[in-house]
Amino acid sequence: NAGVTQTPKFQVLKTGQSMTLQCAQDMNHNSMYWYRQDPGMGLRLIYYSASEGTTDKGEVPNGYNVSRLNKREFSLRLESAAPSQTSVYFCASSEWRDNEQFFGPGTRLTVL
Amino acid sequence: EDQVTQSPEALRLQEGESSSLNCSYTVSGLRGLFWYRQDPGKGPEFLFTLYSAGEEKEKERLKATLTKKESFLHITAPKPEDSATYLCAGHSYGQNFVFGPGTRLSVLP
Numbered sequence: 001n002a003g004v005t006q007t008p009k010f011q012v013l014k015t016g017q018s019m020t021l022q023c024a025q026d027m028n029h030n031s032m033y034w035y036r037q038d039p040g041m042g043l044r045l046i047y048y049s050a051s052e053g054t055t056d057k058g059e060v061p062n063g064y065n066v067s068r069l070n071k072r073e074f075s076l077r078l079e080s081a082a083p084s085q086t087s088v089y090f091c092a093s094s095e096w097r098d099n100e101q102f103f104g105p106g107t108r109l110t111v112l
Numbered sequence: 113e114d115q116v117t118q119s120p121e122a123l124r125l126q127e128g129e130s131s132s133l134n135c136s137y138t139v140s141g142l143r144g145l146f147w148y149r150q151d152p153g154k155g156p157e158f159l160f161t162l163y164s165a166g167e168e169k170e171k172e173r174l175k176a177t178l179t180k181k182e183s184f185l186h187i188t189a190p191k192p193e194d195s196a197t198y199l200c201a202g203h204s205y206g207q208n209f210v211f212g213p214g215t216r217l218s219v220l221p
Contacts, residue, residue, distance in 0.1 A: 004155075042116070042199070042211035043156070058208060090155050098205060100146055103155035 001026050004104035006091050012110045013081045021076040021107050023091030031097045032074040033058075034066060036087040037106075043090065049074055050097045081111045114139045116202050116212035124218045125190055133185040133215045135200035145183045146209065147176050148199040156199055190219045 004025045013019055025032065030051045035043040035058075045058030047066040055066050063085060065077045074093075078085060088108050092101040116137045125131055137145065144163055148156035160169040162178035169176050173194060175186045185198055197216045201209040 040213060042213045043201075043209075044211075045208050048208065092155075097208075098143060098203065100144075100158050100161050101209065102158060103148075105155050106153075 003027065004091055004093055004102055006089075006104040006107050008107060009105065010108050012112065013078075014112050015082060017081050018077070018079050019081065020078075021089055021091075021109075022073070023075065023104060024073045025091075025093040025102075026072065027093060027095075027102065028071070029093035029095050029102075030071070031094045031099075032068065033092040033094075033101060034064075034074070034076045035090045035092065036060065037090060038087050046076065046089075048097075081109075083111045085109065086111045114202065114204070114207070114210045116200060116210050118198075118200060118212040118215050120215060121213070122216040122218070124220065125187075127191055127219055127221050128189050130186070130188045130190070132187070133198055133217070135183040135185070135212055136181060137183070137200075137202040137210075137212075139202035139204055139210060141204040142202055143205050144203045145178055146201045146203065147183070147185055148201070150197045150199055150214070159198075187217070190217075192219045192221050195219045 007022045033048040034046040049055045049068040052071045091104040094101045119134045147159040150156045160176045165180045197214040199214045201211045
């Protein structure tokens with residue numbers, strides 16, 4: 001089992017460009033999450049999907065959109081990237097929302 | 113507002129020197145307290161879940177404990193390979209996880 005996979009691993013964008021971060025899990029989990037991690041701060045939730053077909057905003061949703069494509073895949077889109085979105089992005093999944101979460105390896109994004 | 117804090121921010125130990133990391137939380141109706149290990153450049157790796165005050169969980173040189181206000185991660189006779197950032201997170205029913213900022217542990221040979 002691969003667990004949670006994310007692509008790409010690294011990305012550099014210019015201000016105003018768009019991109020989609022991909023995430024997939026093979027653990028048959030129902031809930032999936034997108035976090036960002038910045039130096040000195042804890043993981044902050046951007047969006048989550050409690051179950052297939054639903055998505056909800058987390059703590060820091062502005063500037064992002066998500067799509068729960070199917071039970072396995074959950075993508076994060078930046079429509080018009082800004083330097084403030086420079087961060088490391090983690091996707092996670094859990095059996096249900098109240099269970100322990102399992103994380104992917106992360107995407108390191110730099111916006112110039 | 114639900115909050116999780118961790119101390120110290122960074123900790124340097126000699127190999128074999130036992131110590132504890134602290135996680136304090138103000139999460140209403142705590143259902144679970146979670147501990148993760150994060151190596152540089154990698155995603156957090158799940159270690160333990162604690163559900164009620166007095167509960168303890170162990171894995172190799174790590175033991176996690178929970179009280180009504182805080183959790184401790186005790187590291188006994190650490191080795192250099194235990195060097196990592198340790199994160200804790202609090203969770204209540206129907207709510208999202210609240211992560212602390214982490215404690216960066218360095219174990220020197």
